[in-house]
Amino acid sequence: MNDEPEPSTFERRARELLQESVGNLDASTRSRLTQARHAALAARNASPASALSGRNLPRWLDLRVLAPGGAVAAVALVAVLLWSGSAHHPVNDSSGALDDLELLTDSDGYELSQEPDLDFIEWAAAMGETDAVGA
């Protein structure tokens, strides 16, 4: 049983106009829609990779082309990383920055300036004189 109300005059007129607009599609658009339909039917039983290629994508974007190339690139990258890891031992540049941070946060430095260690200063002066004489 159809309990939907009858369309009004306005709705009937709107339907007519919309149907007319569908019938008036230009030949170029109709042709492209047909091509799109054929591509969809061709991709119906295809894998996602070949379905992608069915969308007229450039060949370099085809997954069947990308997959082997990607594998080779991954192997080359691992080889380069392994080689560079064994041949090059980078200096730990962060150690200097950590030392500076330790000095800044070290309370001993502040205490030294407030209460000088006279024994140390005398020893250091003596060592300096000894070095000067030795030179």
Add this chain to the structure above:
Amino acid sequence: MSNCPTAASATLLAVLAASPQGGAFLSATADPAAQTLNGFLAEVERKAFRMAQMALRHDEDALDAVQDAMLQLARRYANRPAAEWRPLFYRILENRIRDLQRRRTVRGRIMAFMPWSRDAEDTESDPVERAPDPAPGPVAQVEGSQIGVALQQAVGMLPARQREAFLLRNLEGLDVAETARAMGCSEGSVKTHYSRAVQSLREQLGEYMT
């Protein structure tokens, strides 16, 4: 009466078979299921294009949306019963339309920050431009047979759900239950969206549509 193909159809078959896509198409249409799907897509493709065109107001984007919807339906739902295809297809199409609208909005925002786009008149991606303009409105453009164009423009300015309900009912001819399935909502929501759409369009175009 001969059953042999005419020269024209033989030529067409030869041309189709020569191209990779045409060859795949011919082999795909060799089985009845593919022929059924072909018939369904041929029936809906032009209406779908008009729907997408009204929503996106861009022919190329509309073609992309329809093509993507066809591909998705063929790849993912071709094995479902044919009776389910119509609501599925229009649901896919509407999702694709929204994706394209979102992408266009994002692209517009990004381009707005680019120095070379400051002077450019890229009104196509400007969300302000896309907003409904109550004056002068489609009515001002109505001149005789232009009422069809005015109707399409007015439908394109409707909120997405109202536009969807109106077109599925009046362009595709779905009933309330089918429209609800296609829109993924209740039948009550469909009725609400539809009646608001009709009311809005009647206010804009009523006197020219009787």
